[in-house]
Amino acid sequence: MIHCAYRCVLAGLCLGLPSAAIAAGGAGPDPLLFDVDLAICTAIVFLLTLLILRKFAWGPISAGLEKREQSIADNIATAENAAEEARKLTAHYEEKLAGAADEVRAILDEARRDAEHTGQQIVEKAQAKAAEESQRLLREVEQAKQSALREISDRSADLAISLAGKIVAKELKTEDHAAMIRNDLSKFSEAKPSDN
Amino acid sequence: MSSETGHHDDPLHPEHLFGHVQDAHHFELPHAVANEGKLHIWQPFEPFVDEVLLQADPDYHLAPFDLRVSKFMVLEVVAAIVLIFFFIGLARKISDGTPARGKLANMLESMLVFIRDEVARPAIGREDADRFLPFLWTMFFFVLICNLIGLVPWAGSATGALGTTFTLAMMTFGVVLTAGMRKMGLIGFWKSLVPHMDLPFVLAIFLLPMIFLIEVAGLLIKHVVLAVRLLANMVAGHLVLAVLLAFILASSHHIAFLGVAPAAVAGASALTLLELLVAFLQAYIFTFLSALFIGTAIHPH
Numbered sequence: 001m002i003h004c005a006y007r008c009v010l011a012g013l014c015l016g017l018p019s020a021a022i023a024a025g026g027a028g029p030d031p032l033l034f035d036v037d038l039a040i041c042t043a044i045v046f047l048l049t050l051l052i053l054r055k056f057a058w059g060p061i062s063a064g065l066e067k068r069e070q071s072i073a074d075n076i077a078t079a080e081n082a083a084e085e086a087r088k089l090t091a092h093y094e095e096k097l098a099g100a101a102d103e104v105r106a107i108l109d110e111a112r113r114d115a116e117h118t119g120q121q122i123v124e125k126a127q128a129k130a131a132e133e134s135q136r137l138l139r140e141v142e143q144a145k146q147s148a149l150r151e152i153s154d155r156s157a158d159l160a161i162s163l164a165g166k167i168v169a170k171e172l173k174t175e176d177h178a179a180m181i182r183n184d185l186s187k188f189s190e191a192k193p194s195d196n
Numbered sequence: 197m198s199s200e201t202g203h204h205d206d207p208l209h210p211e212h213l214f215g216h217v218q219d220a221h222h223f224e225l226p227h228a229v230a231n232e233g234k235l236h237i238w239q240p241f242e243p244f245v246d247e248v249l250l251q252a253d254p255d256y257h258l259a260p261f262d263l264r265v266s267k268f269m270v271l272e273v274v275a276a277i278v279l280i281f282f283f284i285g286l287a288r289k290i291s292d293g294t295p296a297r298g299k300l301a302n303m304l305e306s307m308l309v310f311i312r313d314e315v316a317r318p319a320i321g322r323e324d325a326d327r328f329l330p331f332l333w334t335m336f337f338f339v340l341i342c343n344l345i346g347l348v349p350w351a352g353s354a355t356g357a358l359g360t361t362f363t364l365a366m367m368t369f370g371v372v373l374t375a376g377m378r379k380m381g382l383i384g385f386w387k388s389l390v391p392h393m394d395l396p397f398v399l400a401i402f403l404l405p406m407i408f409l410i411e412v413a414g415l416l417i418k419h420v421v422l423a424v425r426l427l428a429n430m431v432a433g434h435l436v437l438a439v440l441l442a443f444i445l446a447s448s449h450h451i452a453f454l455g456v457a458p459a460a461v462a463g464a465s466a467l468t469l470l471e472l473l474v475a476f477l478q479a480y481i482f483t484f485l486s487a488l489f490i491g492t493a494i495h496p497h
Contacts, residue, residue: 029214031431036261038359041269049276050334057283058330060291067293
């Protein structure tokens with residue numbers, strides 16, 4: 001029995017050699033038996049399946065796969081474009097940001113410059129005003145001096161007139177005359193403007 | 197197991213074992229379901245054979261062309277229906293370019309894409325491969341489903357008969373010939389079989405026809421081997437399973453039965469898993485070699 005099983009396994013392993021199988025089975029089964037009906041049936045079934053599937057399955061499936069691959073490729077391309085766009089935008093904004101910092105610095109600088117300028121102006125204005133004030137005071141002093149001098153000269157004229165009147169009123173003698181002049185002159189020296 | 201004749205008493209007799217592997221005109225079913233464990237297949241051509249052919253010629257030789265429907269024919273049709281059902285279903289889901297949804301659809305699609313990207317395109321070339329995809333896809337899944345049906349209890353593997361595998365191999369041969377001739381021209385294809393050699397004229401007269409004959413024979417042989425490889429793998433696997441299970445019957449009147457039966461069941465289960473691998477592997481090899489032969493025919497050097 002075991003011998004028989006061994007022969008069967010051997011026959012199974014030696015299927016490429018029909019003679020071996022036949023020898024093992026005597027006049028028994030032939031694994032290389034060729035059934036024409038089965039062959040014809042296989043051909044018909046296979047070709048029909050191929051035709052039906054080609055029309056209703058393989059064509060649409062191929063098209064679907066192709067379409068999906070195309071859309072995936074498109075999506076990847078779109079995504080890459082979007083990424084590129086985003087990268088550009090980022091660079092642009094970073095540039096802008098850097099620009100903004102520069103701008104801020106410029107504004108601050110300008111403000112500082114303005115402030116300094118304004119301060120300077122205020123100082124200059126104050127100095128000018130002070131100078132003007134002192135000029136005005138000097139002018140006033142000058143005017144006062146002028147008016148004092150004018151008054152002095154007026155008074156001296158008056159004195160001269162009154163002196164002349166006195167001379168006229170008295171008949172003057174030479175000595176009287178001299179005494180009078182001396183008298184007046186002393187009065188004159190008493191009224192000196194520098195003693196004001 | 198009925199034992200009408202002498203050798204049927206021996207469960208390990210080759211005829212008995214092969215009976216479980218080879219084609220038949222009936223399905224083997226449990227005795228509780230079918231009379232004598234056999235479900236005879238309806239023979240639609242029987243009246244025609246009996247009343248027309250045999251009436252006309254009583255000596256009409258029926259074999260081998262006997263117009264009888266066999267188990268493998270039925271199972272091939274079942275395989276074709278399964279194939280059509282699955283893939284038209286898949287086509288409906290993904291033909292508009294949307295991704296496949298569901299386990300089955302994804303599984304089928306990944307297999308299709310595998311055949312396309314790992315078998316057809318490398319073997320045939322990117323630009324020509326897609327023309328042969330319908331053939332290769334049908335071939336792969338037809339062989340695969342026939343192989344897998346062989347693992348279903350009471351069914352059988354249609355790829356375990358030379359009639360099936362030889363026809364499928366001849367389909368590949370036909371595709372190889374037409375593809376080659378369409379690409380290289382009617383004469384150009386046959387000329388391309390002979391590799392170009394710088395031979396002196398006298399030597400060429402003798403050598404080239406011989407090389408041509410060898411190449412033509414080689415072309416035929418490699419397609420026949422395609423058929424035999426698939427057949428041998430399927431028959432051998434099923435035969436080993438049959439032998440293992442027959443051990444149970446053979447030891448049924450012996451105390452060793454208690455040890456043999458569990459061991460045989462365990463072994464048969466393990467080998468069935470191996471058969472599952474073989475079913476996929478052989479379908480892949482058949483398709484891969486078909487693609488390779490097509491590729492060789494349209495790119496000879």
